Amino acid sequence: MFLFDHWYIAGLRRDVTDKPRRVLILGRPVLVYRAPDGAVVALEDRCPHRDVPLSMGSVQGDGSIQCLYHGMRFDRAGACVFIPEETRVLTGAQVRSYPVVEKCEWVWIFMGDPARADAALIPDYPWFSKPGFKSRTGHLHVKCNYKLIVDNLLNMAHLPFVHPRTIGSEGVVKDAKMSVERRGLGVRLARRMYDIEPPPTYKQAGGFEGNVNRWQTIDFMAPSCFEFDTGVIDAMHDIPDPSNPVELPGDAKVLSRHTMHGVAPETEESSNYYVGFSYDPALMSEATADFVFDSVYKTFLEDVEILEAQQMNMALLPNAPRIHIKSDAAGMQAMRIIEELEKAQAASA
Ligand code: FES
Ligand SMILES: [Fe+2]
Structure with a gap:
């Protein structure tokens, strides 16, 4: 549907x-x-x-x-x-x-x-129209239902297992502080990880040698768009608070980005997936932006393999029961919103 x-x-x-x-x-x-x-x-x-x-x-x-x-x-x-x-x-x-x-x-x-x-x-991505900011954008075709992509983007527990070569590291799951909040027809998943080893992409792009504090604030907007505010800062400094922006101390080492993800369902078993990120060229060089985007793209190709395998099994065993774990909270909240919208649409038909 x-x-x-x-x-x-x-x-x-x-x-x-x-x-x-x-x-x-x-x-x-x-x-x-x-x-x-x-x-x-x-x-x-x-x-x-x-x-x-x-x-x-x-x-x-x-x-x-x-x-x-x-x-x-x-x-x-x-x-x-x-x-x-x-x-x-x-x-x-x-x-x-x-x-x-x-x-x-x-x-x-x-x-x-x-x-x-x-x-x-229409979902708003203010970072993409900020004066002076630049962006990188791309597209992927995925042979799976759009809901699997929504579920994927709202459960970060897969990072150390699917993306150990890019954005995954053990600390992403261990001791992560997580909150899930329903916001109208959206969900905000906020994750904070303190004093963890930086994942490979951040090590390479940002030159982090010691541990970092890492944040992921993910806003899901039903039915299938996302804005990600993610980054790492050296473990000596606090994670910046977007609701209270302050000048970072000059010695703080930080690497952050705003990423959009938008999924356009194609058929019940395929989707067009759009991804992009915007950055301040004063804070990130062209070469780093290319490297980061390349990593984002490669990272999602790793997800595609999982998503398409999931879809195949779901087609074979459509009514098989599923179990849920703590990290599914945001994804399940998103599915509830989608279900509410589906019911409202069916009722008005
Ligand atoms: S003009 Fe379009 S099919 Fe004949
Ligand atoms: Fe992923």
Whole structure:
């Protein structure tokens, strides 16, 4: 089951060009392209004449899309505006159009009733629009249901086992102080680890030699977006408090980043996963940013292996019971929110 009245990522802005792109979102084929005037257009990717994907066609000078098969054209609102060899236009020859908004690095699409598309509800990633800040962004296709990715991103107990070569170390689990708080249609998972050995990525990128204090503040926004505020600081200094920002002492050694994760369910068994992080170039060099992003990407590739194996087992044994442990608290809270939304959607159908 998918949640329709929500904004999802349809693609990275830089990938949306005048070349039509087909994306599957919530099981629906969607065509996304950029009209010559720069506006992004999203239409159902199916010609109402004979079902050919409109993404096989071409964008015209007026921003309409021409079907590859018999040349019918549809404007950006999906209305048929031209039929070759005919002077009339069929009334009712209409393709569904979807509301789209470009925000930060991504194109967001609303898959529900357009009347309910409130752009103010698109997840906000203020760090990506901060003046002077730079970012790195990427995309991965994962053959699993989006809920498995949500569960993965809210349970850090997997870090030492799945990511020992990058962001995992024993201290991430041992003695971590953890709090889970429901915030409207979201969950905040806050984890604090004191005086632990830095994981390999931080050692390499930040040159930490001694122990560190490490923080992970993870905000889940239903149904499938996240903001991560994570970092390490040398163990001689306290973890910075984002609600009370103070100038760090000059001798403090710190490495932090704000990462976004957004999952667009593709089918019940596959998802498009978007990841990016923003950084202050005054505090992080280009080379370090490249190294950190590369590590984030490699780290998630390790997760993909697990997620796809999980999905395979769940398809084979769909009703097998599961057990839960303490570190599942945030993920289970997120699943409760998703379930509430699913029930509300079913009740209003
Ligand atoms: S299938 Fe598109 S014009 Fe015929
Ligand atoms: Fe992971």
